[in-house]
Amino acid sequence: MNKPFPIPIPERLPRKIDPCPIVEAVFEIRFNTAEPWRTLPGLLSEKIRGRYREQKDLPLAQIPEEVRRQIPALTHQPLMQFLSTDFLIQLGPSVLSLITKPNAYPGWSAVETELRWFLDRVQEAGFVQEAGRLGVRYIDFFEKDIFPSLILDVGIGASPLHANELQITTVLRQGPFTARLLVSNSAILGTGSAAKRGSVLDLDVWLGPLDFELFENGIAKFGEAHLLVKQCFFGLAKPDFMASLNPAY
């Protein structure tokens, strides 16, 4: 199924946009380990606690392990969180992720620096036996219907559907990368005690187990996945929407 990539790749990409729509960026590694779950938090915490001083269990940790195993959808969910001033680290029995603080994306340069530090600490912790997936996910939020601003629409016959509540999810492939794109014009974003209603553009790009070596080229592959996310976002944007984002090149 080698179909041409349907999103046009822009010749140049902005370095920065304002306002920044990024709610959250997630850099995820799925892995196999020989260590039992109960030892993983200690092994990781020992390496990161200088920078990530606070830690807390996530609600899923309350479910017994035997029950979690029976539900494939929970296989790669994190059970606990470590917090620093700018990032979160989430850990589960087979998943690790570095996440930006909600609505406070610090820019790729800061992310890359933190990722490099994080991967070094994970390598030192020594529990990742084999990495199975390397993923980059960006979630963008807009306080309007995003469909008219994108070169993407869904219709029945000649009638576009974006005037209704609409959500589409599609999977695209570009070389070794798989990308899952979700766009919805009826999403609710929790912002502390309030909630905003609008659109989300949620793009998750990943590599499979044979397409990266975590501790050899992991940073480079995260960079390539980030670039593809960026190309997709700006490739989907119509020119007037692009202009409204005040791009700086």
Added chain:
Amino acid sequence: MTTLLPRYFHPAYELDEALREEVVSLAVRSAEPSEADREEIVLKKLGARAWGRLHHFRYFYRQGWGEGAGKPLSPRALEGFHRFVEQFGFPEACTPSLFLTEAGHLELYWEDIRGGAIQVEFTPAGAEFYLQSTEREGFVSYVNLSELLRELQPH
């Protein structure tokens, strides 16, 4: 009765109520990209027994299975296995057997037309093979999977 799970994790956003699935079916879930196609190929080429075993190896065999030293299924071995099964034409009326090794590798076993055993073990680095009829054994990396396909095809 509802099969809706309690909220055990907090997503960055929620879809509007009209777009949200109110009842989550535990019997039906969205497949990972390529997963449905791959499962269909495994079912067609290896049969229901191997398909069921693979499902169990993926989801229920954790660190320490068996006598206590069994490792979970290697994601690289699984990916190599799928790439092989997708491309390889098994002999007609052949039902290969599928095993999970203690090291977390997948092993396929079947017989060629002369009744000689063929074994292929999918490891994180590549595939190891043994052909009883010609007493040949070897190793190929997944980049060179076509070599293994050529090696095994006449049997």
